[in-house]
Amino acid sequence: MKKYLFFAASAALLMACSEKPGYDITGTVSDSNLNGKYVYLYTYGSNDAAPLDSALVQNGTFTLKGTQETPALRTLRFAEDVVEPVRANTGENAPFSATFILENGKLQATLGPSSSVKGTPENDALATLQDKIKATRQDWDKLIKDMKSEDKEVAEAAGKKLDEIDAAVTSFVKSYITDNNNKQSAAKLFYDFRYNLTEDEQNDIIAQADSVFKTVPGINAMIDHLNILKNVAVGKQFTDFEMADAKGQMHKLSEYVGNGKNVVLIDFWASWCPPCRREMPNLVNAYKQYKNKGFEIIGISLDSNADAWAKGVKDLNITWPQLSDLQGWKNAGAALYGVNSIPHTVLVDKDGTIIAKNLHGNELNAKLKEVVK
Known part of the structure; x- marks a missing residue:
């Protein structure tokens, strides 16, 4: 009997060792009207392409499982005729949609008015940053409304406050990017906030970034753009046309x-x-x-x-x-x-x-x- 138990244990160990690691996404959806609907997994930056996978929402939950050879940016979202697309504020996820790093491990997705994916160090760090962005912008909608006020003082005060909030958000997003110049989440933020960063700041970030960072959609176009800007930089002769x-x-x-x-x-x-x-x-x-x-x-x-x-x-x-x-x-x-x-x-x-x-x-x-x- 002992010999049999030894072989059984050895076989189980060998099977465990031969199993490939994978990801397990457990998701929750806050809107009960989405029960019976499918949530889709897309390659980031390729929303017109066919989804990589899908899961049925039942009782406010869904599950996706698979194996990811290397970490990659992915987006979870519903079909556009199910959840109408809403343009998100820069750096934030749109309602009932989340862009995250798909990697092997146990991930928890929350899809609702405020969406996120957590469960691995990079996704946790990204979600924390997104929470900080959202908290900093808590008065954003009211200030946008106040900017349109016929009262000049109210409009000017709102504009000034919006500029302060924008500067604060840009500052800590830039810190995240420079501290994670080998991460795809940082590259996505770099692309999202490209209009908030100066030409010199962008060049410095690209100079320090690794090859993984540069594989994210949009980064090559940014690099091409920066190369054009070098031809018309301060100190250069103007370009005729x-x-x-x-x-x-x-x-x-x-x-x-x-x-x-x-x-x-x-x-x-x-x-x-x-x-x-x-x-x-x-x-x-x-x-x-x-x-x-x-x-x-x-x-x-x-x-x-x-x-x-x-x-x-x-x-x-x-x-x-x-x-x-x-x-x-x-x-x-x-x-x-x-x-x-x-x-x-x-x-x-x-x-x-x-x-x-x-x-x-x-x-x-x-x-x-x-x-x-």
């Missing part, structure tokens, strides 16, 4: 820039862009103050409709030269200057050297006071 004015006549940028006469602000904007419209009165005032002192502005519009462009120029009292190829975000000049958000400004000295980028408001006024004599 040719584009039509509102009458269809072609002009080279060099007709206005680098001719030894003026300091020139190249302003990438569009009539449909609210931040551009908010900034325009400042540009109008700066132009009035400095246009006879060796200062010029050349507007590059990312409009795609000629009538909307013309109306924007008129309504905003723009009197400086304007060019556009009416290709929207595919604007050829914007591509050469790595423009992926507007308003985007490039300040060029009289000899064609780029001396500053993305100056707005008081920062632009201070710089013009320094360089335009």
Whole structure:
């Protein structure tokens, strides 16, 4: 009998050793209306592709099991006709959807108005960060509403508070990214917060990141974009291009820039862009103050409709030269200057050297006071 027990124990041990490790996702769904519906597992960044797996929600729970050879970003969500997609705040999960690191181990998914996946060190760290982001933004919706107030003081106070919250969130997200430059979750956040990070900050992060970080969807495009920006960095000569004015006549940028006469602000904007419209009165005032002192502005519009462009120029009292190829975000000049958000400004000295980028408001006024004599 002892001999039999020995062999039985040995066989069980061998079977256990031969079993591949796997993942076991236990999920809960807070909405009872989703009972009887399927939740799907997708490759992150490929939501149009077929799901990798699915699970039926029963009594508010579901289970997914499998084996994952290497950790990878995945997204859990319902079909769009079951849960209508909602755009989430940057860095947060959308309701009833969660992006996480799929890796072998026991994972716990919570899908609801606030969603998360926990159970492994990286997923736990990501969920903690997301909770911190959400807590910091607890007054976000009210402040957005207050910004639209007709009471100027209320609107300005709300705008200031929103900027403070945004800066705080960006600060601790940046810390997470730099502390985890070998993690896919950090790479996803890097992509999500790319508009909040300066060009120098992005270059520093990429320089330190490992190959796993760089495999995340979107990172290669960011690297390509940063390489374009190096060609139009501060201290470089401006890049020339040719584009039509509102009458269809072609002009080279060099007709206005680098001719030894003026300091020139190249302003990438569009009539449909609210931040551009908010900034325009400042540009109008700066132009009035400095246009006879060796200062010029050349507007590059990312409009795609000629009538909307013309109306924007008129309504905003723009009197400086304007060019556009009416290709929207595919604007050829914007591509050469790595423009992926507007308003985007490039300040060029009289000899064609780029001396500053993305100056707005008081920062632009201070710089013009320094360089335009």
